[in-house]
Amino acid sequence: MRGNFYLLFVSPDEHQTSIYAAKIKERFGRLPFQVDFAIDGAKALEKFEKHFHHLVICDVNMPVMDGPSLVRDIRKIEGSSVIFLLGEKRPEIDEDSVEFIKIPIVNWTEFIAKVEDVIPEEIKIEYGLTKRDTALNRRLNEYCEQYLKDHNIEIERAGEKEISLIPQYFYDESDQEKVLTQTASEDLSASSPGGVMMSPLAKALKKKFLIQGILEILILGGLLYYTITLFKGGPVDDDSFAEENLFINLKNIMALLTIFSFLGYFFSKVFEKIFLKKEKK
Amino acid sequence: MATLIKDATSINEINDVLKLRFSILKESSNTLNRLFGSTGKVSDFFDVYPNTQNVIAYKRGDAVATLRAVPYDPPKKLGGQVPSKDNSEHEVLNEIFDYSEANDQLKGEAYFIDIVLIRKEQSKHSALIMALFKNLLNTLASKKVDYVFFNVTGELEKFTEELGFRTLGETFHSDRLKKDVTPSVLEIGPYYDAFVAEIEDREILRFQETFYHIVYEPGEICMTRGEKGTTAILIESGEVEILIDKDDQVIPIATVGKGNLIGEIGLVTNERRTASIMAKVPTSCIAFDRENFMDMMSKKPNLMLDMFKIFSKRLQASNKELAKLKKG
Numbered sequence: 001m002r003g004n005f006y007l008l009f010v011s012p013d014e015h016q017t018s019i020y021a022a023k024i025k026e027r028f029g030r031l032p033f034q035v036d037f038a039i040d041g042a043k044a045l046e047k048f049e050k051h052f053h054h055l056v057i058c059d060v061n062m063p064v065m066d067g068p069s070l071v072r073d074i075r076k077i078e079g080s081s082v083i084f085l086l087g088e089k090r091p092e093i094d095e096d097s098v099e100f101i102k103i104p105i106v107n108w109t110e111f112i113a114k115v116e117d118v119i120p121e122e123i124k125i126e127y128g129l130t131k132r133d134t135a136l137n138r139r140l141n142e143y144c145e146q147y148l149k150d151h152n153i154e155i156e157r158a159g160e161k162e163i164s165l166i167p168q169y170f171y172d173e174s175d176q177e178k179v180l181t182q183t184a185s186e187d188l189s190a191s192s193p194g195g196v197m198m199s200p201l202a203k204a205l206k207k208k209f210l211i212q213g214i215l216e217i218l219i220l221g222g223l224l225y226y227t228i229t230l231f232k233g234g235p236v237d238d239d240s241f242a243e244e245n246l247f248i249n250l251k252n253i254m255a256l257l258t259i260f261s262f263l264g265y266f267f268s269k270v271f272e273k274i275f276l277k278k279e280k281k
Numbered sequence: 282m283a284t285l286i287k288d289a290t291s292i293n294e295i296n297d298v299l300k301l302r303f304s305i306l307k308e309s310s311n312t313l314n315r316l317f318g319s320t321g322k323v324s325d326f327f328d329v330y331p332n333t334q335n336v337i338a339y340k341r342g343d344a345v346a347t348l349r350a351v352p353y354d355p356p357k358k359l360g361g362q363v364p365s366k367d368n369s370e371h372e373v374l375n376e377i378f379d380y381s382e383a384n385d386q387l388k389g390e391a392y393f394i395d396i397v398l399i400r401k402e403q404s405k406h407s408a409l410i411m412a413l414f415k416n417l418l419n420t421l422a423s424k425k426v427d428y429v430f431f432n433v434t435g436e437l438e439k440f441t442e443e444l445g446f447r448t449l450g451e452t453f454h455s456d457r458l459k460k461d462v463t464p465s466v467l468e469i470g471p472y473y474d475a476f477v478a479e480i481e482d483r484e485i486l487r488f489q490e491t492f493y494h495i496v497y498e499p500g501e502i503c504m505t506r507g508e509k510g511t512t513a514i515l516i517e518s519g520e521v522e523i524l525i526d527k528d529d530q531v532i533p534i535a536t537v538g539k540g541n542l543i544g545e546i547g548l549v550t551n552e553r554r555t556a557s558i559m560a561k562v563p564t565s566c567i568a569f570d571r572e573n574f575m576d577m578m579s580k581k582p583n584l585m586l587d588m589f590k591i592f593s594k595r596l597q598a599s600n601k602e603l604a605k606l607k608k609g
Contacts, residue, residue: 030342080551097551117509118509119509120508120509120510120511120512120570121504121505121508121509121510121554122510122511122512122568122570125283125503126283126285126339126341126342127341127342128282128340128341128342131505135529136505136506136507136526136557137505139526139529139530139531140502140505140524140526140531140557140559142531143524143531143559144500144501144502144559145500147500147559147561148499148500153499153500153562155498155499155500156405156406156407156498156563158401158402158403158404158405159401159402159403159404159405160401160404161401161404162398162399162400162401162404163397163398163399163404163410163434163436163437164397164398164399165395165396165397165398165432165434165458165460166302166396166397166398166458
């Protein structure tokens with residue numbers, strides 16, 4: 001499974017939290033972040049117990065449970081999470097992996113750099129996050145470029161075409177690529193590796209065709225039934241009132257409309273089948 | 282940029298696989314009609330078989346390549362014609378050559394590699410393609426599959442040859458694929474034995490469920506000193522250089538090749554990386570990360586013993602080195 005980076009915000013001030021979250025998203029939008037929010041210490045612990053969080057950002061001053069006590073409780077569960085304490089005055093807490101950050105935050109770059117420092121390197125590499133311009137990174141880049149030059153190594157260029165063992169008729173002839181996007185639906189949580197898996201698209205399409213099929217049958221059946229009953233209706237009465245005449249005329253019109261729509265529908269289906277068959281070849 | 286290769290078993294990954302395959306379809310109901318009309322089965326593209334094994338390669342978070350293997354189902358009809366719709370589910374590729382004869386001779390469980398899709402940008406990277414196949418074959422080996430059938434096409438011949446596939450019949454032209462295909466088979470047992478033989482620390486294989494492959498390009502930094510890393514990498518092919526930065530200079534201190542494990546300390550502790558690593562040639566590695574590793578440990582605690590064995594070997598090796606240095 002692709003690893004996620006779990007981040008927990010703990011603060012009663014939702015407005016401030018949303019600002020931090022927005023800044024983080026700005027820089028790390030592409031990364032697989034799983035962000036949880038908690039209003040107080042108790043809820044934070046609940047969330048923390050459910051899943052390990054790599055980074056916890058919490059206020060020093062909170063009603064009921066304050067920052068340092070939350071830190072102590074978290075440490076009882078897990079020792080390796082990094083905790084950022086945000087406050088105006090540094091509390092008396094001396095612990096590994098607990099960092100105090102003075103608010104209001106003036107230097108956002110520094111804050112983001114601190115968060116970036118906590119993210120495991122492999123997630124950054126996997127998602128191609130541009131490396132920070134530190135002295136070390138610069139030196140390493142220079143070394144790598146020099147190495148490639150010295151050994152005349154050229155990065156393998158792209159091939160001329162895709163390698164594909166999927167039947168040709170699935171390809172778009174005009175060589176355009178459009179992505180058919182489907183997102184996972186909630187009811188797929190029951191699938192297990194090795195079990196029968198239906199993609200959401202498959203399910204949706206199967207359902208769609210089924211519903212369409214049923215509707216078609218109903219419409220056709222309805223039309224047929226209506227046509228038959230109209231004709232079965234019998235001859236027109238001679239001594240009919242104006243109203244009834246109108247009604248009977250309407251009936252005839254309806255009958256004609258029904259027949260034509262039925263025929264039209266039938267022919268369109270036939271046409272479709274012929275037209276599509278030709279396209280196949 | 283590093284390309285990551287994983288078994289697609291979670292829903293997110295399967296969706297990535299399907300999106301990748303669908304990216305070659307035009308977004309129109311017309312095509313969908315063709316899709317359903319032509320073979321009469323959606324199973325070509327949708328993973329509706331039980332035990333389907335998908336492998337997907339990611340680069341910078343985007344899916345760039347996928348392979349699929351499905352349990353083999355012998356076709357009911359032979360012949361040079363495209364089989365009719367009531368035939369085996371593998372009519373996409375299993376059209377003319379009948380593997381059932383071979384299946385009778387080779388006893389055991391067979392799978393069929395039936396979908397291969399590698400985007401243009403990656404189609405020249407041989408290390409990536411090898412790693413894709415190896416990932417798939419290793420997973421099948423762990424599922425105790427005995428052999429794999431595959432209709433090999435020209436571009437993939439050199440890879441399948443190296444892996445040990447042997448041809449079963451004559452090359453024929455497939456109308457559906459518009460390519461020449463060669464029916465081939467690979468016996469997983471001998472392949473896996475060869476794979477295992479190249480790994481020094483056999484204990485690592487006990488963690489196979491948590492493996493994934495990474496392919497690094499030459500000149501790429503795999504690990505940086507001072508970073509928090511939680512993966513250990515075992516080099517499967519290629520070479521990497523260990524670099525330290527001393528006095529504002531980057532100095533290579535060692536070259537590490539096939540069969541060696543790097544970064545194992547980060548797997549267990551919170552220590553930051555002590556050195557940087559650069560790949561010298563296209564390098565294919567097996568990686569396992571802390572989350573999966575810890576998960577496995579909690580399920581099978583006796584694996585901890587295997588980890589200790591690996592660490593103590595390392596300690597012994599470095600003690601030896603130290604002793605040599607002191608003497609000399």
